[in-house]
Amino acid sequence: MTIEINKLHKQFGKNQVLKGVDLSIDKGNIYAILGPNGSGKTTLIKSILGMVIPNKGQISVLGEPIKKGWKYRKKIDYLPQIANFPPNIKVKELIGMIKDLRNSPSEEAELIDLFGLEPFLNKKLATLSGGTKQKVNIVLTFMFDSPLIILDEPTTGLDPKALIHLKELIQKEKANGKTILITSHIMQFVEEVADEIVYLLEGEIYFKGCIGKLMEQTEQTNFEHAIAAITTASHA
Amino acid sequence: MPTSHPHYKFILALPLLLWTSLVWAKTWNVCDDCEHNSIKETISLAQPYDTLLVQKGTYREFEILVDKPLVIRGVGYPIVDGEKKGEIFRVTSDHVTLDGLFIINVGVSYTKDNAAIRVVQSKNFLIQNMVLEQLFFGIYLEKSSHGKVYHNRIIGEAVDEYNSGNGIQLWYSSGIEVLKNHVQGTRDGIYLEFSDEITIAENVSMENLRYGLHFMFSNNDVYTNNTFENNGAGVAVMFSKFITMRNNTFRKNWGTAAYGMLLKEINDAEISGNIFEENTIGINIEGSNRIKYNDNDFIGNGWAIRVIGACYTNIFKGNNFLYNSFDISYNSKLNDNVFEGNFWSSYTGYDLDKDGIGDVPYRPVKLFSYVVNRTPETIVLLRSLFMDIIDFSERVSPVFTPDNLKDAQPLMKVRS
């Protein structure tokens, strides 16, 4: 069991975002966490990362409860949603810095090459376009070798070529036996890469299972429609 | 015809008289192995108008009475040591000259004002080139007149006011010149009480316990070109009339109750061309009227001028006020004094017609100084942003400070 979540509650002010989420994530699979805006996807991910502090419930990562700990994050690679980096440093320096901070072995050269980032290595981050920043973001995430990878909206701003590389990367990491968590709005992307779907709605897990099971349950043939169907079903 | 003219006769007789006095005036040598080795004894032997030459050496004598016209002159600064037993020289005759002696160890007394040199009811004396140390009072002139105190050096070691005396004191005296003396480390450097027509010039009075110069009930006096530095409380001029104070320097009288000059009940005086530099208060004025303050420089004082109590018809003209924390402090809302054509370093106005005079009046009284007068504790807010802001607003539209207290013709450039 890579991640074990038990009765997780979180509220921001009066807004109850997570209402007792129970979830277990098994090793070696790709999970897509889906749900409409405001359903608590990011909150759930951030709770796992310890960025959001839950009101109630437990989370353990790789068998250890995460409360007040921070060392477990060494085993997680996280790609945040909007990467806004310190503007005054160069790409090369940022990579060096994250390496320095994590203090673990990394393989960035191959990734830089893959995304064609060499010309940008000596540029300041403030001068980069959104897509290039996202590529840097991806490099920073995949250059380490951690058993758990969390990707929050990884496709934002990517050109088709880079998107293909991203998918390849994800498959490669899966082949290495890693557990991957993804949130995305691009259903086509999810359908292509995800093994399991976790569907969040109003702070609760509404569906968990593989794509086939989802199609079956919603009696749809198209994935996108199937997702839409869960939502309408819930409102029905 | 000419021989019978009385004036002619007199003129003929004059050199004769001088000649005879020169012939008859005798010079006495005083030294350790001379025939006469005591100043006191030699004086008693001498005739009027004789000269005593006191040779280099140490003379342990006190209460030396000079009761006839004599010249007592030291050669190579002989030491007269009073051994702290009492007064040292007492002059009771006219026409006495004391010159070039080194007098030490005046007896300190709590009942008698012992002095190194006391002149009593005498005229036409000259005290010059003396060095006085280890003293109680230095030179004490009592009911004397028409004398000269010139180029003496008075160095005291006063610690407490109650057991120290003044450097040069004039009491009920008149027509005396006090020139080029250096007084330091006494209680009051120079003290005048009931003394009129005195000229005090080119003296240096410094590091005295209380005042560098102190006037009480003395009128028609002039003091010019003196330097008063680092005295306990500066210079005090009190209860006197028609004093002229010109071209003096008042410096570094810095302490919680120190000022360059204190004026108390002074009327009809002239204060011009003086420099007041780095004093806590440049001039502290209480109940003084009809005084002309012209062409003085006030530089880097805490308060340049602090007015307490009623002061009327004073005129401040052509002064430079440079970098003082407060230019003028004023405790009443009434103003009858005139400020005109001064230079103020904190003036920020402009001069469109280029006549050298600012087009906007300057208001020298800060609200803060008004507040401090009222509640002294508020001084702890000195140089805080809040005070700067309300000072600014008060300057723009005065509410608390006298409306007519302003210099309508501030100079644009420093008066040189």
Add this chain to the structure above:
Amino acid sequence: MLKILKYSFYDLIRSRWSYVYFLFYLALGFVLLFLNNDVSKAVITLMNVIIVLIPLIGTIFGVMYYYNSREFTELLLAQPIKRSSIFLGQYFGVAGSLTLSLVLGLGIPFVLYGLLRSNAIFDFSLLLVTGAFLTFIFVGLSFVIAISNENKIKGFGYAVLLWLFLAVVYDGLFLMSLIVFEEYPLDTFSLVATILNPIDLSRILILLKLDISALLGYTGAIFKQFFGTNLGFLISLAILLLWTILPLLGLRYKAGKKDF
């Protein structure tokens, strides 16, 4: 924490604002010395600037840096680093680089003008030490404000209000109470009121070291009696230190509870 400090520090000392701040002090130092050529007088003028500007710049810089690096902070939060280390590292980075700008900016002209041979060196170092304290205090306070307010505008508003309160309003209230209660003995009150506000405390500390303290009169004598002793000096340093530490504790507490 040291690594974060290092990166924040490098990030800041390469930013335009640090240069502006540094050059401002450099120019100020040179102009003051050029204008009156007197180290001890320049120290007095500098005090006026420092007492007002350092807290303001510290506050604004702190808030600005916090909000500007929010996303980067999130990036760091996902890394295996202790939360409090991230914020303390950033805090020391900002406060450190501002202090460095101050010390170098003022230090260079003064050293060139012969400070080391002048006896104003002690006054000058006191000026820099209180300047450094004020920087750390106000950057700390601004970090606490920023971390407690997600809304940038609100955060900025509160930070500037805080500065306004401590730099201006506090003294206004202080003055009013002195005037209202003028019939009572006020020495202890003014002593305590001064100590409680870091800006006032720094101002009085510097004033008392300069010979301008004679202006403070009787009240000043009491202040001098207090601050002049080693104990008084230590107490005031301790209070500045307390003012530095309290926001840090607040920052740690807030950082431990906050969701990102």
